[in-house]
Amino acid sequence: xxxxxxxxxxxxxxxxxxxxxxxxxxxxxxxxxxxxxxxxxxxxxxxxxxxxxxxxxxxxxxxxxxxxxxxxxxxxxxxxxxxxxxxxxxxxxxxxxxxxxxxxxxxxxxxxxxxxxxxxxxxxxxxxxxxxxxxxxxxxxxxxxxxxxxxxxxxxxxxxxxxxxxxxxxxxxxxxxxxxxxxxxxxxxxxxxxxxxxxxxxxxxxxxxxxxxxxxxxxxxxxxxxxxxxxxxxxxxxxxxxxxxxxxxxxxxxxxxxxxxxxxxxxxxxxxxxxx
Amino acid sequence: xxxxxxxxxxxxxxxxxxxxxxxxxxxxxxxxxxxxxxxxxxxxxxxxxxxxxxxxxxxxxxxxxxxxxxxxxxxxxxxxxxxxxxxxxxxxxxxxxxxxxxxxxxxxxxxxxxxxxxxxxxxxxxxxxxxxxxxxxxxxxxxxxxxxxxxxxxxxxxxxxxxxxxxxxxxxxxxxxxxxxxxxxxxxxxxxxxxxxxxxxxxxxxxxxxxxxxxxxxxxxxxxxxxxxxxxxxxxxxxxxxxxxxxxxxxxxxxxxxxxxxxxxxxxxxxxxx
Ligand SMILES: [Zn+2]
Numbered sequence: 001x002x003x004x005x006x007x008x009x010x011x012x013x014x015x016x017x018x019x020x021x022x023x024x025x026x027x028x029x030x031x032x033x034x035x036x037x038x039x040x041x042x043x044x045x046x047x048x049x050x051x052x053x054x055x056x057x058x059x060x061x062x063x064x065x066x067x068x069x070x071x072x073x074x075x076x077x078x079x080x081x082x083x084x085x086x087x088x089x090x091x092x093x094x095x096x097x098x099x100x101x102x103x104x105x106x107x108x109x110x111x112x113x114x115x116x117x118x119x120x121x122x123x124x125x126x127x128x129x130x131x132x133x134x135x136x137x138x139x140x141x142x143x144x145x146x147x148x149x150x151x152x153x154x155x156x157x158x159x160x161x162x163x164x165x166x167x168x169x170x171x172x173x174x175x176x177x178x179x180x181x182x183x184x185x186x187x188x189x190x191x192x193x194x195x196x197x198x199x200x201x202x203x204x205x206x207x208x209x210x211x212x213x214x215x216x217x218x219x220x221x222x223x224x225x226x227x228x229x230x231x232x233x234x235x236x237x238x239x240x241x242x243x244x245x246x247x248x249x250x251x252x253x254x255x256x257x258x259x260x261x262x263x264x265x266x267x268x269x270x271x272x273x274x275x276x
Numbered sequence: 277x278x279x280x281x282x283x284x285x286x287x288x289x290x291x292x293x294x295x296x297x298x299x300x301x302x303x304x305x306x307x308x309x310x311x312x313x314x315x316x317x318x319x320x321x322x323x324x325x326x327x328x329x330x331x332x333x334x335x336x337x338x339x340x341x342x343x344x345x346x347x348x349x350x351x352x353x354x355x356x357x358x359x360x361x362x363x364x365x366x367x368x369x370x371x372x373x374x375x376x377x378x379x380x381x382x383x384x385x386x387x388x389x390x391x392x393x394x395x396x397x398x399x400x401x402x403x404x405x406x407x408x409x410x411x412x413x414x415x416x417x418x419x420x421x422x423x424x425x426x427x428x429x430x431x432x433x434x435x436x437x438x439x440x441x442x443x444x445x446x447x448x449x450x451x452x453x454x455x456x457x458x459x460x461x462x463x464x465x466x467x468x469x470x471x472x473x474x475x476x477x478x479x480x481x482x483x484x485x486x487x488x489x490x491x492x493x494x495x496x497x498x499x500x501x502x503x504x505x506x507x508x509x510x511x512x513x514x515x516x517x518x519x520x521x522x523x524x525x526x527x528x529x530x531x532x533x534x535x536x537x538x539x540x541x542x543x544x545x546x547x548x549x550x
Contacts, residue, residue, distance in 0.1 A: 076547035078489065079480050083465040133547035140542065162433075162455045164465060167479040168491050171433060171455040172545035175441045178413035179541040186418060202455075204406035205394075205434045210414050224406035224434070225396030233396050243401065253404050 023047055039260050048217045048260055050197060053106045053123035056156055060264045061119065065111035069118075070141050074102035075134040081165040088165035092127065099125050103134040104159065107142035112154075113268035115275070118146035120155040124198070129159035131202050132166050136173030139207060143180035152190035152271055153181075157208040161201015174206035181207050190274035192267065195222050195245070195254070213255045213270055216245035217263075222254070282501060286450075289473035291482050292458060294450040295429050299504035301511055303330065303345040303388050306428070309511030310336050310518070314343065317377075319370060323403060326367030328359040328395070329439070331374045336386070337519045342378035344371050344439055345388030348429075361430075362395035365408035368438045372412050375419055384422035384522045387439045392457065394435030409438040416441035417541060420534060422525035424518055427451045427492070443537050444521045445491065447483045448510070449498040453491070454481040490544055 021035035022028070025047035035042075039059055040049035051059065057066050074096065081088040096102060104126040110119045120142050122129045139155065146153035162170040184191050193211025195204065198221035205224055208214075216222060223243035231238060241247045248254045258266045280290055294300075307314045316332040318325040331344035346363065349355030378385045394405055416423060416439075423442025431440070431453030447453065456464075458476035463469040480486070483495045496513050499506035525533060543549055 073548050078545070078547075079478070081478055083475075083478060084467070084471070085465070133545055136545065137547050137549060164456055164461050164479070167455050168453060168481065168486060169489065169545040171437055172491060172541075174410075174434065174437060175413055175417070176541050176545065178410065179417035179441070179538055182414035182417040183538070185414065202434060205409040205438075206413055207410070209404075209407040209410040222406075223401055224394070224409075225401065229396045230398060230401065234398055236398070238398060242398070251402050251404065253407050 024049060041260050046218060048197065048219065050124055050158065052125060053101070053121040053156075056121045056196075057106070057110070057119070059260070060156075060267060061110040061112055062114065066108050066119070067110070068106060068108040069145060070107060070138050071102060073134050073137045073141070075132050077165075078133060078169045079165070079167050081167070083165070091165075095125075095127055099123065101126050103138055104129045104132065105135050105138050107138045109145070109149075109151075112264060112271060115152070115268060115271045116149070117152045117154055117271070118142050118149065120153070122156060122158040122203075124158040124160075127163060129157075129203070130161065130163035131159060131170055131173045131206075132163040133169050133173060135163075136176050139177045140180040143177070143184055146189055147184055147187055150187070150189060152192065152274060153184055154192045154194070154267065155207060155211075156194045156196055157199040157203050158196045159199055159201070159203035159208075161203055171202065174202050177207045178210065181210055190271065192270060192274075194258075194263075195220060197221050200224065200226070200243075209253065212274065214253060215266070216248070216254050216257050217260060218245060218257055220245040222248045287473065288452075288476040288480075288482050289458070291450050292452050292472075292476050294502045295452045297502070297504050299507070300429055301503055301507040302350065302390065302429075303347050304350070305507055306345075306388055306511055306514060307334065307343065309508065310515035311343065312336075317374060320366040320373060322369060323366040326364050326370055327357050328361050328391070329363035329367030329371055331371060333383070334386070336515060336522075339519060339522050340383055341522060342374050342383045342385045343388070344374055344385065346391040346436075346439075348390060359395055361391040362393060363391065363435060363438070364395050364397070364400050365403040365405050368394075368405075368408035368412050371439050372408075372415050375412075375415055379419050379421045382421060384424065384525065385419070385442070386518055386522065387423070387425045387442065389425060389427045389431050389436045389440050389453075390429035391432045391435045392430055393432035394438065409434050412438045413441055417537065418534060420530045422522060422528075422533060423537075424521045424525070426496070426514055426518065427453050428514070432457065441541070443525050443533065443540070444493050446494050446496055446514075446517055446521070447486060447492045448496050448503060448514075449483055450502050451483060452476075452481045453486055454479050
């Protein structure tokens with residue numbers, strides 16, 4: 001029996017979530033401990049499962065080095081928006097208490113292999129990582145902090161795009177965040193963007209795509225328009241690898257696809273080139 | 277639009293219909309009516325020449341500017357050529373080239389916005405629609421020349437924003453500007469595209485709401501019965517407003533201009549920054 005076949009055989013009766021993780025891609029059963037210590041990367045198919053922002057910070061920064069900035073900046077409800085499922089404010093509040101996050105991105109100062117950086121890490125669990133005014137504020141303020149300290153800025157994106165509940169205010173976050181990034185570019189401050197699964201819509205069409213380096217993880221979904229919208233528009237089926245990190249790299253918009261276990265090393269190495 | 281009673285306040289959904297109505301002035305009408313000279317400049321220097329987003333040197337009331345804007349067609353045939361005003365990446369890259377050229381030649385940029393959105397196609401994705409728009413956002417934020425925007429019809433999401441970051445945003449009375457079409461929003465959040473009128477109201481996409489939210493700076497009144505009833509007057513109104521703002525912005529130093537632009541973007545649509 002091949003080693004991975006052991007992994008796909010669900011051990012009877014004790015297949016509880018606490019003991020076993022099921023790979024969302026190949027459905028392999030992986031001991032939870034092994035799954036977590038491999039940063040949620042499947043040992044069988046190399047599927048990179050989504051990380052929370054706290055896990056991501058632990059993955060790429062030196063232990064204990066992360067100091068959160070602007071934690072007080074939380075979501076706003078500028079339109080007093082309400083749809084068929086109720087008020088946005090109630091939904092956002094529920095998300096805050098469920099995730100313990102104030103917004104879809106956490107920002108702060110940190111060290112990567114001893115190199116001081118300003119870091120922003122998005123979390124898909126917070127309303128699909130959508131770009132709200134609080135998200136925009138945190139990203140913009142962190143960029144300003146990077147400029148003030150003259151330290152490299154790194155953003156890990158994970159977002160479905162705009163936050164429709166904030167309407168035009170959400171759209172404006174694309175302009176605001178890019179304005180702050182543009183000032184880093186003018187000042188010669190390194191800016192690295194890592195597009196993790198998924199990075200689409202308004203986030204891919206703003207700060208995520210304008211890194212000095214655009215990096216990604218294997219098989220991450222990256223694109224502007226949604227697959228269904230495109231299929232309806234052009235009335236043809238899309239290739240299977242469409243909008244994967246590999247597809248986007250092949251088309252020239254990603255510098256490098258980095259395995260999760262190598263991400264910290266890769267960033268540190270890139271930052272040493274950037275810091276000359 | 278004969279069913280609209282202008283003596284009553286219009287609903288956001290009625291305004292969406294007006295913004296999309298045929299006969300409303302399009303970029304061709306503005307070029308003809310407000311420019312004594314227009315020299316179209318073609319191509320992104322890499323892939324091709326997008327017909328959904330055009331631009332060139334223009335003279336408006338004696339002011340030499342760089343005019344860029346989405347192009348919709350007057351009829352089906354023209355619309356197919358112009359892709360219904362939905363630009364591809366090469367359109368945004370052409371616009372960026374013209375922005376940079378405007379900066380080099382010290383020409384203010386005037387951008388006319390009228391698009392349902394950036395084109396959602398296979399080729400558009402392959403050629404980097406997201407990157408093309410994103411890059412423009414960084415270029416416009418720091419461009420060292422005045423930048424005046426007029427939302428004339430549909431301000432459709434990232435496709436609109438890709439040429440619409442600047443110093444002053446003007447909007448026609450019955451234009452709309454939104455993060456997603458009311459139909460798109462309704463089909464996602466209401467799970468029913470027919471709820472578009474509700475979505476249009478909830479998203480606050482009309483000029484009045486956007487002025488209150490601080491997203492636009494000035495509303496340009498439309499003639500009685502809306503712009504399509506008197507395109508000539510509408511074009512003159514836009515011309516006068518554009519000239520006024522171009523001339524005012526030209527009096528600032530470029531350092532002041534770009535500092536003010538950043539300060540404006542920093543505040544605009546912020547959750548916490550006053
Ligand atoms: Zn797997």
